[in-house]
Amino acid sequence: MKKLTTLLSAALLVSSVSMAAQAKDTIAIVVSTLNNPFFVTMKEGAEAKAKQLGYDLIVLDSQNDPSKELSNVEDLTIRGVKAILINPTDSDAVSNAIRIANRSNIPVLTLDRGASRGDVVSHIASDNVAGGQMAGQYIVEKVGEQAKVIQLEGIAGTSAARERGEGFMNAVKENKMELLASQPADFDRTKGLNVMENLLAANPDVEAVFAQNDEMALGALRAVQAAGKKIFIVGFDGTKDGIAAVNRGKLAATIAQQPELIGALGVETADHMLKGDKVKKHIPVPLKVIAK
Known part of the structure; x- marks a missing residue:
C-alpha cells in the first residue's frame, strides 16, 4: 500500500x-x-x-x-x-x-x-502616419495637385484609423487637394461598397479615393465599377486580395504593411x-x- x-x-x-x-x-x-x-x-x-x-x-x-x-x-x-x-x-x-x-x-x-x-x-x-502620407503623396504624383479626393475611414477609436487619417490629411493640406468627403466604413469591404455608393452619388466629380485599408478599397472598387467610372483608388495593408487587384490594374496602389x-x-x-x-x-x- x-x-x-x-x-x-x-x-x-x-x-x-x-x-x-x-x-x-x-x-x-x-x-x-x-x-x-x-x-x-x-x-x-x-x-x-x-x-x-x-x-x-x-x-x-x-x-x-x-x-x-x-x-x-x-x-x-x-x-x-x-x-x-x-x-x-x-x-x-x-x-x-x-x-x-x-x-x-x-x-x-x-x-x-x-x-x-x-x-x-x-x-x-507600421508607421501609420507615414503610410497615410505616402498614400496622399502617391495620389498627387499620379493625379496631380488639387486633386478632388474622398477618404474612407476605418473604425473610429482605433489608432490605425486615427494615424492613417492624420498622415493622409497632412498630404491633402500640403498639396492643396480638395477633400470632398471623409466617412467611416469600419475597415469592412461591404461597408466600403455601401458608403462609396452614397459618396459617388453626392460627389460625381471625385478623381481619387484613399481607403484606410484594402478591404474598404475593394468595396469602393465595386461601387466605382458599378457606376461605370474610372477613379484612382489607393488602399492600405498590402493584403493578398489588395495586391492581386493592383496587379490586375483595378486598384491604383496599396500601402503595404507586413502583417x-x-x-x-x-x-x-x-x-x-x-x-x-x-x-x-x-x-x-x-x-x-x-x-x-
Missing part, C-alpha cells in the same frame, strides 16, 4: 510538473477579428514564429467587439498564459482588458493598433521579454507602396 501511495505521489508530481511546463510554454494572441485577411495573415505569422520558438499559441477572436475582447483576456488570465499579444478592437476600450492582464502580472504586447492606457511592454506596428512580420515580431519580442531581455517600447515595421 505504501509503495502504491509512493507511486501515485510520483505520478501526481510528474503530472503537475508537466502542466507547469506546458503553462510556461503558452502565450496567446487576441485578434480584433479573423474576418479580415490582414489579421488572418498576422495570426499565421505569429503561429509560425511560435512553432519555431517552441511555444504553444492560443488564438482568440474578438469579433470586433470590445466586450468579447475583455472576456477573451479574462479567460487567458484564468488559463495562466505567460504573455498576451493583443490586436485591439478599439484603442480606448482595450485599456480595460489590458488592466485585467496587468493585475494578473501577465505582460501585454500590442500589435498594429495601440492602446490609450494600461501597461504595455511593447507596441509592434505576417508584425505577428512574428510580436511572438519574438515576447520570447525575448520572457527570457529577461530588454525590449524596445515601440518596434516599427517598414511600409512600401505597391503599384503596377
